[in-house]
Amino acid sequence: MPSASDRVWSDVVLETLKANDVRLAVYVPDKILIPLIDGVCADPFFNAVCATREEEAVGICAGAWMGGMRSILMMQTSGFGNIPNALASLAVTYQIPVILLISERGALGEFNVGQVWSSRVVAPVCAALGIPHHAIERLEDVEFILDRSIKQAVATQSPAALVLSPLLTGGKVFAA
Amino acid sequence: MRRIDLMRRLSAMLREEVVVGGIGNTNFDLFAAGHRPQNFYMLGSMGLACPIALGVALAQPQRQVIGIEGDGSLLMNLGCLATIATVAPENLTLIVMDNAAYQITGGQPTASAASADLVAIARGAGIARSAWALDPDDFVRQVESALHAKGPSLIGARIDAAAAVGQPARDPAQIRDRFMQALGTRKDFGARRG
Numbered sequence: 001m002p003s004a005s006d007r008v009w010s011d012v013v014l015e016t017l018k019a020n021d022v023r024l025a026v027y028v029p030d031k032i033l034i035p036l037i038d039g040v041c042a043d044p045f046f047n048a049v050c051a052t053r054e055e056e057a058v059g060i061c062a063g064a065w066m067g068g069m070r071s072i073l074m075m076q077t078s079g080f081g082n083i084p085n086a087l088a089s090l091a092v093t094y095q096i097p098v099i100l101l102i103s104e105r106g107a108l109g110e111f112n113v114g115q116v117w118s119s120r121v122v123a124p125v126c127a128a129l130g131i132p133h134h135a136i137e138r139l140e141d142v143e144f145i146l147d148r149s150i151k152q153a154v155a156t157q158s159p160a161a162l163v164l165s166p167l168l169t170g171g172k173v174f175a176a
Numbered sequence: 177m178r179r180i181d182l183m184r185r186l187s188a189m190l191r192e193e194v195v196v197g198g199i200g201n202t203n204f205d206l207f208a209a210g211h212r213p214q215n216f217y218m219l220g221s222m223g224l225a226c227p228i229a230l231g232v233a234l235a236q237p238q239r240q241v242i243g244i245e246g247d248g249s250l251l252m253n254l255g256c257l258a259t260i261a262t263v264a265p266e267n268l269t270l271i272v273m274d275n276a277a278y279q280i281t282g283g284q285p286t287a288s289a290a291s292a293d294l295v296a297i298a299r300g301a302g303i304a305r306s307a308w309a310l311d312p313d314d315f316v317r318q319v320e321s322a323l324h325a326k327g328p329s330l331i332g333a334r335i336d337a338a339a340a341v342g343q344p345a346r347d348p349a350q351i352r353d354r355f356m357q358a359l360g361t362r363k364d365f366g367a368r369r370g
Contacts, residue, residue: 085220
């Protein structure tokens with residue numbers, strides 16, 4: 001059995017999604033998310049859907065849940081800024097466990113000021129809506145936080161938000 | 177055409193099909209035409225009826241799913257047409273009730289009052305089977321055809337601005353719970369085992 005340090009964070013995410021029968025992966029592209037997007041697109045276990053906008057993705061995930069299929073919604077922090085109303089009036093209002101996996105821009109070395117402010121809305125919006133949210137910063141925490149968050153979301157019929165910190169992913173930096 | 181007439185004609189055709197009704201008069205008249213637990217009534221999230229319907233269609237590929245939006249709602253989220261064309265679910269039908277107005281906010285004209293042709297936009301997004309219904313009988317024919325077609329369809333219906341004749345209760349817990357029970361994805365925990 002390989003130790004946790006031999007594994008790649010994205011592989012742990014993909015394995016944990018599979019272990020929780022999360023079959024639908026809806027995403028709006030992001031560079032940090034490439035290994036996850038490539039992973040769900042390459043694996044027939046997953047049904048991968050690229051949405052044009054994050055609100056749309058919330059709708060797809062909500063419909064899939066009501067139809068009996070678990071899903072993950074992958075996006076960037078800037079994309080989270082597009083979805084407070086969809087979370088409030090659909091996922092929270094109807095108690096639908098939409099699970100958000102958010103690639104964090106805007107912190108720890110961000111080079112684009114346009115990314116900075118939108119990334120800061122994630123925690124306050126989640127707090128305002130009562131959505132549990134966690135940052136995943138260490139490889140050894142990925143499985144625990146993701147697995148437990150999916151299980152809690154389903155058990156409590158609540159959305160959940162998980163932020164993939166640059167401490168985990170390396171983030172995005174200026175090209176040399 | 178009158179919205180409530182089309183909703184009644186639609187409702188009379190349905191059995192186990194799911195219908196996701198967009199906000200405002202669209203789902204008011206869907207309800208008024210005859211409540212069925214396979215109907216999902218939105219209370220907000222303007223523009224997401226078609227994406228919600230897509231999600232249900234992906235989760236239950238054996239079931240026919242219909243998403244109904246108003247023109248204002250669809251204009252808010254046109255990108256979903258391209259997504260649906262790309263995913264191309266065989267069991268999804270979209271209906272646009274187009275009265276060229278944001279009726280519920282006072283009747284301000286939408287872009288479809290001037291220049292936007294939502295059926296042409298859908299076709300341009302890649303939903304090849306997109307057409308305007310010519311009259312109520314043609315609407316029924318098109319719905320019947322769409323429900324038997326392989327691949328997504330969009331039916332546009334130019335309707336009047338008559339007020340809806342009823343409204344569902346704004347009770348999201350009940351709407352969702354009954355909807356999921358009808359889809360077989362949730363059980364009444366008090367129900368006797370057969």
